[in-house]
Amino acid sequence: MTEAERAPDSVGAAPRAASLETVLGLRNATLALGGRTLWAGLDLDVHAGEFIAVLGANGSGKTSLLRVILGQQRLVSGSVDFLGQPVARGNRRIGYIPQQKLADEGTPLRARDLVGLGVDGHRWGVPWPSRRRRRLVDELLDSVGATAYARVPVATLSGGEQQRLRVGQALAGDPRLLLCDEPLLSLDLAHQRAVSELIDLHRRQRQLGVLFVTHDVNPVLDLVDRVLYLAGGRFRIGTPDQVLRSEVLSELYGSPVDVIRTRGRIVVVGTADAPQAHPDGPHAHHDEHHDPGHASEAGERGGR
Numbered sequence: 001m002t003e004a005e006r007a008p009d010s011v012g013a014a015p016r017a018a019s020l021e022t023v024l025g026l027r028n029a030t031l032a033l034g035g036r037t038l039w040a041g042l043d044l045d046v047h048a049g050e051f052i053a054v055l056g057a058n059g060s061g062k063t064s065l066l067r068v069i070l071g072q073q074r075l076v077s078g079s080v081d082f083l084g085q086p087v088a089r090g091n092r093r094i095g096y097i098p099q100q101k102l103a104d105e106g107t108p109l110r111a112r113d114l115v116g117l118g119v120d121g122h123r124w125g126v127p128w129p130s131r132r133r134r135r136l137v138d139e140l141l142d143s144v145g146a147t148a149y150a151r152v153p154v155a156t157l158s159g160g161e162q163q164r165l166r167v168g169q170a171l172a173g174d175p176r177l178l179l180c181d182e183p184l185l186s187l188d189l190a191h192q193r194a195v196s197e198l199i200d201l202h203r204r205q206r207q208l209g210v211l212f213v214t215h216d217v218n219p220v221l222d223l224v225d226r227v228l229y230l231a232g233g234r235f236r237i238g239t240p241d242q243v244l245r246s247e248v249l250s251e252l253y254g255s256p257v258d259v260i261r262t263r264g265r266i267v268v269v270g271t272a273d274a275p276q277a278h279p280d281g282p283h284a285h286h287d288e289h290h291d292p293g294h295a296s297e298a299g300e301r302g303g304r
Contacts, residue, residue, distance in 0.1 A: 028077065052226045070087070092175070184196065185215075
């Protein structure tokens with residue numbers, strides 16, 4: 001990574017809220033899909049207790065970055081280490097929270113069953129009931145505020161309630177790193193805030209490193225330590241104030257971009273994507289450039 005790719009005084013230093021312990025490290029990492037380089041020369045350390053928002057245009061490689069860390073996608077070059085060892089598929093110390101997707105009507109799975117999949121869903125066979133398992137599931141349900149609907153069918157719960165359960169599921173493996181792939185998508189404002197604060201609570205209590213992929217930084221803006229912004233095969237890393245600036249994003253995109261700050265929110269204008277295939281996968285079509293359409297809805301909250 002060259003100096004030109006760095007936001008001023010931003011890379012390498014852990015934020016004060018985080019530990020100096022590095023849980024995840026990428027060195028000179030390059031990823032290409034379908035003959036197109038998504039990002040190259042990426043150096044990134046994620047520290048224990050650090051909350052990093054991953055932002056960028058459609059197809060810029062945000063979800064693909066999570067796949068690399070999960071051991072599901074191979075780098076073209078460079079390395080990625082978790083707790084000092086090369087990443088491996090199925091590592092229980094890496095928790096994963098997916099996009100919110102409502103369960104199909106009639107699904108018999110109860111809330112506690114969904115959380116229980118995080119406890120032993122990775123093992124072969126039917127889960128063997130035990131006092132220890134019940135206690136662990138109960139503790140996880142309590143930790144995400146879901147005890148009241150533990151025996152309720154998942155399909156009857158709201159999107160926000162279901163996301164609470166997915167947070168509990170992700171915590172079941174006692175993770176050191178939490179990967180969040182658009183976990184607020186399709187949630188209303190109240191549930192966006194509730195789920196964001198729940199993730200933030202556990203990252204502080206457990207000193208988790210958090211990589212939080214999102215199309216809109218505003219719901220987590222006051223929780224974020226640093227931003228990783230991906231666009232056009234390039235990237236910037238730094239605090240939100242260092243990266244989310246007109247001159248920085250204009251250089252990143254190679255065209256004029258305006259960053260507007262209003263009522264405690266950030267709106268980025270001028271990053272509309274050209275029509276193209278998005279190698280991030282089937283969910284990559286979502287608007288990921290913080291467009292003004294979000295401002296009218298989320299602006300109801302006002303400043304923080």
